[in-house]
Amino acid sequence: MSCYTLFIINKAGGLIYKRDFSADAPKLSVNDQLRLVSTFHSMHAIAGRLSPVDPASGIDHIETNTFQLFCYQSLTGLKFLITSPAHTSGSLEHLLFKTYQLYSDFVLKNPFYELDMPIHCSQFDTNLDKLILGK
Amino acid sequence: MSQQAKNLQRAGDIAFSKMEKVNSELLSLTYGAMVSQLVKEFEDAAEVSRQLEKMGYSIGQRLIDELLAKANVSACEDFKDTAQTIAKVGFKMFMGINASVANVNEEGTEFSLLLEDNPLNDFVELPEHLADLRYSCIYCGVIRGALEMVNMRVECSFAKDVLAGDDSTEIKVILVDKLEDEFPFKDA
Numbered sequence: 001m002s003c004y005t006l007f008i009i010n011k012a013g014g015l016i017y018k019r020d021f022s023a024d025a026p027k028l029s030v031n032d033q034l035r036l037v038s039t040f041h042s043m044h045a046i047a048g049r050l051s052p053v054d055p056a057s058g059i060d061h062i063e064t065n066t067f068q069l070f071c072y073q074s075l076t077g078l079k080f081l082i083t084s085p086a087h088t089s090g091s092l093e094h095l096l097f098k099t100y101q102l103y104s105d106f107v108l109k110n111p112f113y114e115l116d117m118p119i120h121c122s123q124f125d126t127n128l129d130k131l132i133l134g135k
Numbered sequence: 136m137s138q139q140a141k142n143l144q145r146a147g148d149i150a151f152s153k154m155e156k157v158n159s160e161l162l163s164l165t166y167g168a169m170v171s172q173l174v175k176e177f178e179d180a181a182e183v184s185r186q187l188e189k190m191g192y193s194i195g196q197r198l199i200d201e202l203l204a205k206a207n208v209s210a211c212e213d214f215k216d217t218a219q220t221i222a223k224v225g226f227k228m229f230m231g232i233n234a235s236v237a238n239v240n241e242e243g244t245e246f247s248l249l250l251e252d253n254p255l256n257d258f259v260e261l262p263e264h265l266a267d268l269r270y271s272c273i274y275c276g277v278i279r280g281a282l283e284m285v286n287m288r289v290e291c292s293f294a295k296d297v298l299a300g301d302d303s304t305e306i307k308v309i310l311v312d313k314l315e316d317e318f319p320f321k322d323a
């Protein structure tokens with residue numbers, strides 16, 4: 001499973017987690033990351049409004065000739081984004097869903113983690129590595 | 136039971152079977168220790184109930200994501216769906232409690248949850264000076280916190296409690312309003 005980067009965005013559009021899973025992932029400065037993620041958050045909301053079909057859910061999948069992006073939004077407003085190489089076949093949405101499960105366990109059950117704040121939970125990192133890199 | 140309720144019940148049973156189990160007596164003991172500590176600190180039954188509800192609120196805010204991630208449930212269409220999901224999936228998955236929905240009002244903005252049993256109550260007898268204590272008030276907080284994370288503000292209280300001498304346990308949930316976390320799009 002090759003992926004570049006995983007992002008987690010909170011309800012307000014702020015970046016709470018970013019993790020690179022490949023050496024090929026683009027290196028972004030912290031400011032760029034924050035800006036990109038809040039731009040995506042706004043695009044997601046606008047896409048929902050633009051849709052001619054009701055009810056609309058925003059952006060699920062972006063495909064370009066250099067990368068693909070998958071997005072899963074939970075009913076609580078949390079967004080999980082993953083970027084992967086352009087030739088990725090099949091959807092990575094199942095990965096995002098498993099990431100949501102890992103989040104509900106290792107992040108939310110940590111009593112010292114404040115909701116909507118940046119995530120610094122080593123167990124979450126370890127289990128994500130196992131999920132995405134398979135190690 | 137409607138087809139929807141049957142599906143939710145199956146989802147709840149499946150989710151319950153996948154969760155790691157813990158000894159229910161350990162849970163009853165731990166919860167009891169917590170409540171008696173609160174009673175020592177606050178001494179007033181109403182205040183302890185309030186504290187339990189507040190604790191439940193922070194639990195509920197976190198628990199909702201686990202329910203959505205692990206039980207195979209889709210978005211609820213209306214408040215009645217929400218009621219069934221809480222009863223058949225939520226209570227079953229986290230506490231192994233079989234609950235049902237009753238007394239749904241006409242507009243669909245109120246409902247009651249009837250709990251068949253309540254592991255927290257095992258071995259508990261309320262003394263006279265704490266007769267007003269809502270021992271399982273934590274459930275009210277959990278429901279309130281969880282629903283707030285999915286944009287519903289509710290008021291939640293115990294209508295009947297076996298510890299208070301009633302014949303069953305009933306939690307009343309009233310929808311106050313729906314929160315919209317919309318962007319401030321200015322309409323042209």
